[in-house]
Amino acid sequence: MNDTTGLGDDVQLITLDVNGTCYEVITAPRRTLVDVLRHDLRLTGTHVGCEHGICGACTVLVDGLPVRACLMFAAQAEGARITTVESLADSGTGELSDLQRAFTAHHGLQCGFCTPGFLMLAQGFLAERPEATKEDIREVVAANLCRCTGYQTIVEAIDACATARRSQRAAGAEEDSCN
Amino acid sequence: MTSAKDDRLVGRSVARREDPRLLSGRGRFVDDIELPGMLHAQFVRSTVAHGTITEIDLTRVRQVPGVVAAFTAADLELGDITAQLGRPLSEFVPTAMPVLARDRVRYVGEPVAVVVARDPYLAEDGLEAAKVTYAPLPPITCEEQALAPGAPRVHAEAAGNTLVDVGLFATEGIDEIFDQAPCVVHVDVRTGRQNALPLETRGAVAQWDAREEQLVLHTCTQTPHQVRTVASRCLRLDERAVRVIVPDMGGGFGLKCVVGREEIAAAAAALRLGRPVKWIEDRKDALSASFLAREQHYTARAAFDADGRILGLDADVVCDMGAYSCYPFTAGIEPLMASAEMPGVYKVPAYRVRGRAITTNKAPTAPYRGVSRPQYVMAMERLMERAARELRLDPVEIRRRNVITDFPYTGVNNITYDPGSYLESLDLCERAVREAGWYDRQAAATAEGRHIGIGYSCFSERTGYGSAAFAQRKMEVVPGFDLAEVRMDTSGAVTATTGTISHGQSHETTMAQIVADTLGLDIAKVKLHQGDTDRITYGWGTFASRSIAVGGSAVRLAAGKLGDKLRAIAADEWGILPEETELDRGRVRRRDDPDVALSYEHLADTAYLKSHLLPKDIDPGLTATAVFDVHNDGTFSNATHGVVVELHEGTGQVEILAYFCVEDCGVAVNPQVVEGQCRGGIAQGISGALFEQITYDAQGEPSATSFMDYKVPTAHEIPEVVIHHLETPCAFTATGAKGAGEGGTIGAPAAVLNAVNDALRPTGVELDNTPITPETVHRALIPRTPEQTP
Ligand code: FES
Ligand code: FES
Numbered sequence: 001m002n003d004t005t006g007l008g009d010d011v012q013l014i015t016l017d018v019n020g021t022c023y024e025v026i027t028a029p030r031r032t033l034v035d036v037l038r039h040d041l042r043l044t045g046t047h048v049g050c051e052h053g054i055c056g057a058c059t060v061l062v063d064g065l066p067v068r069a070c071l072m073f074a075a076q077a078e079g080a081r082i083t084t085v086e087s088l089a090d091s092g093t094g095e096l097s098d099l100q101r102a103f104t105a106h107h108g109l110q111c112g113f114c115t116p117g118f119l120m121l122a123q124g125f126l127a128e129r130p131e132a133t134k135e136d137i138r139e140v141v142a143a144n145l146c147r148c149t150g151y152q153t154i155v156e157a158i159d160a161c162a163t164a165r166r167s168q169r170a171a172g173a174e175e176d177s178c179n
Numbered sequence: 180m181t182s183a184k185d186d187r188l189v190g191r192s193v194a195r196r197e198d199p200r201l202l203s204g205r206g207r208f209v210d211d212i213e214l215p216g217m218l219h220a221q222f223v224r225s226t227v228a229h230g231t232i233t234e235i236d237l238t239r240v241r242q243v244p245g246v247v248a249a250f251t252a253a254d255l256e257l258g259d260i261t262a263q264l265g266r267p268l269s270e271f272v273p274t275a276m277p278v279l280a281r282d283r284v285r286y287v288g289e290p291v292a293v294v295v296a297r298d299p300y301l302a303e304d305g306l307e308a309a310k311v312t313y314a315p316l317p318p319i320t321c322e323e324q325a326l327a328p329g330a331p332r333v334h335a336e337a338a339g340n341t342l343v344d345v346g347l348f349a350t351e352g353i354d355e356i357f358d359q360a361p362c363v364v365h366v367d368v369r370t371g372r373q374n375a376l377p378l379e380t381r382g383a384v385a386q387w388d389a390r391e392e393q394l395v396l397h398t399c400t401q402t403p404h405q406v407r408t409v410a411s412r413c414l415r416l417d418e419r420a421v422r423v424i425v426p427d428m429g430g431g432f433g434l435k436c437v438v439g440r441e442e443i444a445a446a447a448a449a450l451r452l453g454r455p456v457k458w459i460e461d462r463k464d465a466l467s468a469s470f471l472a473r474e475q476h477y478t479a480r481a482a483f484d485a486d487g488r489i490l491g492l493d494a495d496v497v498c499d500m501g502a503y504s505c506y507p508f509t510a511g512i513e514p515l516m517a518s519a520e521m522p523g524v525y526k527v528p529a530y531r532v533r534g535r536a537i538t539t540n541k542a543p544t545a546p547y548r549g550v551s552r553p554q555y556v557m558a559m560e561r562l563m564e565r566a567a568r569e570l571r572l573d574p575v576e577i578r579r580r581n582v583i584t585d586f587p588y589t590g591v592n593n594i595t596y597d598p599g600s601y602l603e604s605l606d607l608c609e610r611a612v613r614e615a616g617w618y619d620r621q622a623a624a625t626a627e628g629r630h631i632g633i634g635y636s637c638f639s640e641r642t643g644y645g646s647a648a649f650a651q652r653k654m655e656v657v658p659g660f661d662l663a664e665v666r667m668d669t670s671g672a673v674t675a676t677t678g679t680i681s682h683g684q685s686h687e688t689t690m691a692q693i694v695a696d697t698l699g700l701d702i703a704k705v706k707l708h709q710g711d712t713d714r715i716t717y718g719w720g721t722f723a724s725r726s727i728a729v730g731g732s733a734v735r736l737a738a739g740k741l742g743d744k745l746r747a748i749a750a751d752e753w754g755i756l757p758e759e760t761e762l763d764r765g766r767v768r769r770r771d772d773p774d775v776a777l778s779y780e781h782l783a784d785t786a787y788l789k790s791h792l793l794p795k796d797i798d799p800g801l802t803a804t805a806v807f808d809v810h811n812d813g814t815f816s817n818a819t820h821g822v823v824v825e826l827h828e829g830t831g832q833v834e835i836l837a838y839f840c841v842e843d844c845g846v847a848v849n850p851q852v853v854e855g856q857c858r859g860g861i862a863q864g865i866s867g868a869l870f871e872q873i874t875y876d877a878q879g880e881p882s883a884t885s886f887m888d889y890k891v892p893t894a895h896e897i898p899e900v901v902i903h904h905l906e907t908p909c910a911f912t913a914t915g916a917k918g919a920g921e922g923g924t925i926g927a928p929a930a931v932l933n934a935v936n937d938a939l940r941p942t943g944v945e946l947d948n949t950p951i952t953p954e955t956v957h958r959a960l961i962p963r964t965p966e967q968t969p
Binding site: 028150 | 894
């Protein structure tokens, strides 16, 4: 009862770059990245479904790659670029991104608890592999758990987004070549 | 009276209104709530399955840095959670579930003490310092042990470890029917113990609001008003001194429709300490120490005539409910459901059933999506398949000869079934499988020595249980009605309330569709309130697929009443009769001159801000309340599932190659949402058929404590589902809708099991139990010498 910070004796100051903003956090070494994001930075869009690296609800991007934020200590993320679900919609207008809109259009979410994890998984994956086929996408979607949807509509949403991005790029390329 | 038919939203896949916030991380789930000065609770849990507590020593816990307090049952002096049935002791034995175990523990994981600390990590540290000593008692871990003569008792008051023992039906002369029938088939079906497994674990944030003199309990529950009742009784507060608020909820599936002990304990700690207390269940506790489900055993036989028509059904159902009766449903929920409804979609002329709930030293159970129906449908569908084999009939044909076709149909179980499309869905499903070429592919694959099987299940899903149906179960707490309020503010915007609570089912969209249509209003003008006991007068929450059927009807009626009031105000202004007006796109217009109209904004202005203009018989304000209840046996959705599997030699893997679902839930308010319910339900049904199970060792230690050892299927295992809709509107719900929440889960296990058995046909092996493990399939596929063939 002598502890006033609630952090234990062994505290440290770390700097985190989250969604382009720099945060200084006083935290204990054993605190996970997901807990710091959720409870210290109040970015509660990232969820916790298991705390042992299986469900993927806590997926965020670390330097562009999907990572399970429950398996990483916050201190380990110092110096990296962290991206969470809060970054996807337009920060000014709140307008949803094409990926988010695809989830709505395909009913890729019900309770929405797993959704931020799937969005970040897809965001990272499609950036790496824009040419991914529906089969590739199904493979990747199998990394996370959803208890509501039966996955089909999640796969369809991501595939539709990938397809739309490809045809947009193709249209863009054509325009470029015309000019 | 509403807007033109083309504008109607009911029946359209309107985009979900809850999506923008959930997609952008703006949802608010229980664990997202942070209050100033908030503390964090975790529970010291029993490490033995059965024993008496000889000592609880929390001295060292209280010395752990950051730990603020630790309480035992003796410290908190709370009332118990006791669920009751109004049945004689010979049929039902009530058992009290203390909020924290007092002198006895009955399962591994039972909460024994609550530790409250400044931070969840420190609360965990505190747990490690707890010392509890037990004098172990022999654990009862299975049906055989529970029912063995002279078995030790889990509850002293429950002889034979039996909490419920009812024989609801016994047709006279049934034994003679079986004696004389040309064909009698038997099954012995067991289903594994599962976890409903919402991805969001349980949790609560409790806070004493000193100004309001009210406990505010944020908790993820499907039944907020029932949690309020239990909290007020356990904590000895008036009910109005408790406010239960349900934020966004990450799934429930039944696990969250019963009252948990931890949320009450967290509330008690918050009251004691005068500070907010949060409890978030970790996955280990969620898997093994919360509420489990499904473990049942059917010993059943059915008599058939030579043409494959069923003559009689005789079943013995044993449900392993674990250590305690859940509130409010009691341990009766599963055996009573199974007993009442087992004949299902078939014309069964004679029926006898015994239904029992037994108690064991395992985590207690809650009614998981489908409640007994996945299991009795499995038993029924196995009986059908077995009879088809005996009588050399096609498995679809034998069903065709037995499904109910004339409605309304009153069954041997005294239940009247409203119209459905049992035969049509069966025919359409078979046609879909055939037209997709699966019968041909099966034949070709079999010729190559591969193992492809096709299986069906045909079932109905009773939804929209009203108080009459629940009263038949003799529950002391009788759910059923729903109450809705629809009010318009001075700006012409509408707020509707419902006593149901969405945890993924999209009520903010579907209920708003209903209101918007009824009032002829832009859906953007409609907002739904749910899950707050101070905002909603009363409600029974969401379970038993009641939300759209019952809750949606109440909302529809309340919106209709509000529309009537708007018309009355407009009519008065024009000096005509209300009947001479109609609602149209945010206005009331004259029937005789549709160009003359008054906007809702204008009428709202009058109703609130210029109420002196209202006639005497119209009260100021624009609010309407309606209650809807179902006074008959409810409404039956129905479906047929068809599934194609391939069994793999060597690995014993069951691969699902194709899945077809033909469903009929009456009017689908939002077809995309209905399909979502089907797909999600089917995924859970497949999980039960093939993957999920929590077993217990001889000491009563649960096998599953993480996702490493409890296999939740991913996109690898769950196939795409082809869905066809049929629509037999319900005659007595206000929208024509029937419930659609559980069908997928009900039909899938039987269809998968039948498909596996179809693939196993050449081996002579027939399986009756779920989950169907790879070992079982592997063993079944090992070629046998003729003597070994069973
Ligand atoms: S919470 Fe991180 S994987 Fe489940
Ligand atoms: S939408 Fe509920 S867990 Fe995925």
